[in-house]
Amino acid sequence: MLSLHDTAAGKVTEIVPRESGKVALYVCGPTVYDVPHLGHGRSALVYDVMRRYLEAKGIQVDHVSNVTDIDDKIIQRAAEEDRSTSEVAEENEAVWWAAMDQLGVLRPTEAPHATEYVGQMIEAIAKMVDAGFAYETQFGVYFSAEMVRDYGLLAKQSLESLKMGARVERDPTKRSLVDFVLWKRAKPGEPAWASPWGSGRPGWHTECVVMSLDLLKDGFDIHSGGLDLQFPHHENERAQAAALQRPFARHWMHHAFVEIAGEKMSKSSGNYTSLADLLERADPRALRLLVLQSHYRSPLEVTEETISAAGVALARLDAMARRFGITPRGMDLACDRSEHEQKGDHRAISEELKSHIASFVRRMDDDLDTPAAISGIFDLVRTANTGASGPESASAIAQLAASLLASLGLFVNGGGEDVDSESADLLRRRDLARRAKDFQLADRLRDELYDSGWVVEDLPGGSELRRRH
RNA sequence: GGCGGCGUGGCCGAGUGGCUUAGGCAAGGGCCUGCAAAGCCCUGUACAGCGGUUCGAUUCCGCUCGCCGCCUCCA
Structure with a gap:
């Protein structure tokens, strides 16, 4: 089975699904106040690759990813553009899905919106207030982080050092620097929902707890997102789940950033390229290959050079497919052979192919070591192009390479071009x-x-x- | 200030206590080709610096330098 680095444990551990044969995955999705950039693209691709890989292994993946369609930035954007927040959110969400489709990213099995869950969030906040984990001030409702014994687990910091590190103090009514907002009272003109604490809107950290637990239920398998969500977002989700006495994610997964000249790509740094810009001039598969060639926990440089290098590498794969007339097809990576045979699958797979598949699976199972897996695939490509020296035919090796790539969502194109x-x-x-x-x-x-x-x-x-x- | 991470050959990017000179791109030399393209073969002796541990360190420990991330919205 797949092993992944778990932020909470601080090491790579095996995923033991809550329910055999199924993995319940929650991925923190976009806040739709603007168009997605390359960082979002990497993020989506990382989880798409993981999901496809698990599915190729015969595991059913319940993949929930939220859309945050109400928050300060959306309000701000709407005000700037003199539009409603829902217009801003809907427009950017449409752009998001269009980009995901272009990247070949599978849609989540469910994509809940924050605004659909405000009622449930209010219920959850009320419970936290009742249990003494939250308190009301003139600005809204806050969560008392110090009430949670292991607060700081994901941040890898003690409560004390977190308090010392707090640099920004916005709200003097908070009891502790580390407390975070659950409910924000609305200012005039802001979108608002009625609540026991006055009309307002939920804080960001509550939606993911409520939605993940509602759709995936207690103790779901994997909760993931970018490194920047590790703290405070995920820490605060954990804290609320604890206050609600709900078993939460069993495994925390975080991926590294896209960087430009060694710096994190982000809206605030202004060093970003939108996904749409990239997709206009590059094959979407080139970005997928580039993502696969690096490890998800390492930073990745996405530049003109690295994208074009990936494009050339991709051409090499396509050339192989053309040479052998290959149409990519899915791959059954069911690793447990006895289970495989029980299903009545007696196709004769040669030892040579089996060992290539086993080596691919071994690498992927090791914390999604896609760089090693891809390296192995390029070795297969060379073997096939050379004419194969083993018992398998060159075209069988080429077909295997294409199938393994397909299991990661990368489909080689061996078809001819449309020539005018x-x-x-x-x-x-x-x-x-x-x-x-x-x-x-x-x-x-x-x-x-x-x-x-x-x-x-x-x-x-x-x-x-x-x-x- | 607190915490965490990183510095690998021209570029991207893996990895390991002594055989992977990972892999991709680029470069040089061959083969193939009418010439190319595609493909194949060969080549470059890289692991920030300084010490230490060790029979042996790029990989372990310490220090120095440089870079980055989180602590504030953020994939």
């Missing part, structure tokens, strides 16, 4: 010239094709055109 009639004609004329040994003319025609974006490839069976990168 003008270019097709040039190619035809070049073939005639070559046959007539008029290489000067042939080369001139090839240059013409090159200038209009095509690379000519002469194969034993005839010439083909490929888009230039």
Whole structure:
């Protein structure tokens, strides 16, 4: 089974699903106040790869990811643009899903919205107030973090050092620097819901607790998100679950950032590229490959150079698929062979292929070591291109490589290109010239094709055109 | 100030106490090709610096320098 680094335990531990054969996964989703950038893209791809991998292993993944559609930034944006918060949220959410679709990211099995859960959040806050974990001030309701014994577990800091580190003090009515807001009273003109503490809106940290527990139930398997959510967001979710006496996530997973010149990509630094910008000029699969070539817990440089290098590597994979006429298809990675055989699957898989699959699975199971897994796949590509020396045919090896990639959501493209009639004609004329040994003319025609974006490839069976990168 | 992490060959990016010179991209040399493209083969002796532990350290420990993240909204 898959092992993952668990932030709470501080080490890589095996995922032992609450329910055998199923994994309940909660991924903190976007706040839709603006368009998604490359960092969001990496995030989505990391979890998409994990989900697809688990599914390829025959595990059902209940994947819940929220959409935060009410918060300060959305309010601010709406005010700036003189629009309603729901207009801002809906528009950005549409952009989000469009980008996810382009990236080939599977939709979550459920994508709850914060605004749909305000009633349940109010109930939860009331419980926390009743239990003495929360208190009301003139600005709203706060959670008393010091009431939770192991507060700071995810932050890896003691309560004392967290208090010492607190740099920003916004609300003097808080009892402790580490307390966080559960309910914000509305200022005039702000969107608001009625509550026992006056009309207002929930604080950010409450929605994920309420929604994850509602949809995935107590003790769900994995809770994940970016490193920046580790503290305070996830810490505060844990604290509320504790106050509500609800068993919470059994495993905490955090991924590292996309960086530009060594610095975290973020809206506030202004060093971001929107996903839409990238997808306009690069194959979405190139970003997926780039993400796969790094480990999810390491920072990743996404630049013009690294994306284009990934694009060239991708072309190598596509070339292999073209060479062997491969159409990618799914892969059953069910690792437990006896279970496999019980299902009546007696397909003869050679020992050679089995060992390649086992090695891939071993690497992936080790905290999603996609760089190693991809490296192994490129080795298969070379083996296939060389003509295979083992008992398996080169095309079987190539097919395996394509299938393993497909299990990570990367689909090679071995199909021909749509060639416009003008270019097709040039190619035809070049073939005639070559046959007539008029290489000067042939080369001139090839240059013409090159200038209009095509690379000519002469194969034993005839010439083909490929888009230039 | 508190806590955490990182510094690998031209670039990206893995990994390990002594055989992986991971892998990708780029570069150079070959093979193939009419020439190319694609592909294959070969090449570069990298692990911030200084000490220490060890038979042996890029990998373990300490220190120094540099960089970054979280502590505030954030994937």
